[in-house]
Amino acid sequence: MxxxxxxxxxxxxxxxxxxxxxxxxxxxxxxxxxxxxxxxxxxxxxxxxxxxxxxxxxxxxxxxRTDQLLKEYDDADEDSASQDLAVQGMAIYSIKTNASEGSHDIGIVVEGIR
Known part of the structure; x- marks a missing residue:
């Protein structure tokens, strides 16, 4: 696989x-x-x-159009971002959890699965 x-x-x-x-x-x-x-x-x-x-x-x-495919979460907590991503059909996401440290997670969601 x-x-x-x-x-x-x-x-x-x-x-x-x-x-x-x-x-x-x-x-x-x-x-x-x-x-x-x-x-x-x-x-x-x-x-x-x-x-x-x-x-x-x-x-x-x-x-x-970037607004439909890209989902960006600035200074978001992991739980709220995960809840929003769970209902997405397809998206490329970017989660910045700590701007001062540059903590950044990027990935793909298909049918709510990361």
């Missing part, structure tokens, strides 16, 4: 350098939108923050 999330994250990590290069090279309105997202990245991001930014940029690049 292949675990979808680990396979997805592995491939995302593999393609991240090329995607970041593509996002940085875009011009025009698309380039401005992508640069705004890229500027939100800290100078030394951990792998989860990098994944989060790449997924957001990829959605903008593909013209997808």
């Amino acid at each position: 292949v675990h979808l999330e680990s396979k997805f994250m592995s491939k995302l990590d593999e393609y991240t350098p090329g995607l970041l290069k593509l996002f940085h090279s875009k011009g025009g309105t698309m380039g401005l939108k992508l640069k705004a997202l890229l500027l939100q990245t800290p100078s030394n991001p951990n792998i989860n923050i990098t994944r989060d930014v790449v997924i957001r940029c990829l959605m903008v690049y593909l013209g997808e």
Whole structure:
């Protein structure tokens, strides 16, 4: 059995350098939108923050609406985030539990299962 999330994250990590290069090279309105997202990245991001930014940029690049697929929880407790994710059909989630420490969890939910 292949675990979808680990396979997805592995491939995302593999393609991240090329995607970041593509996002940085875009011009025009698309380039401005992508640069705004890229500027939100800290100078030394951990792998989860990098994944989060790449997924957001990829959605903008593909013209997808981020509000329906991405669920972001800032300074949320694990229980309230888990309750909301349990009713999601499909979502990519990002939970920031402690902003000062940079604690960050990112993953995929399909039919309420993380």
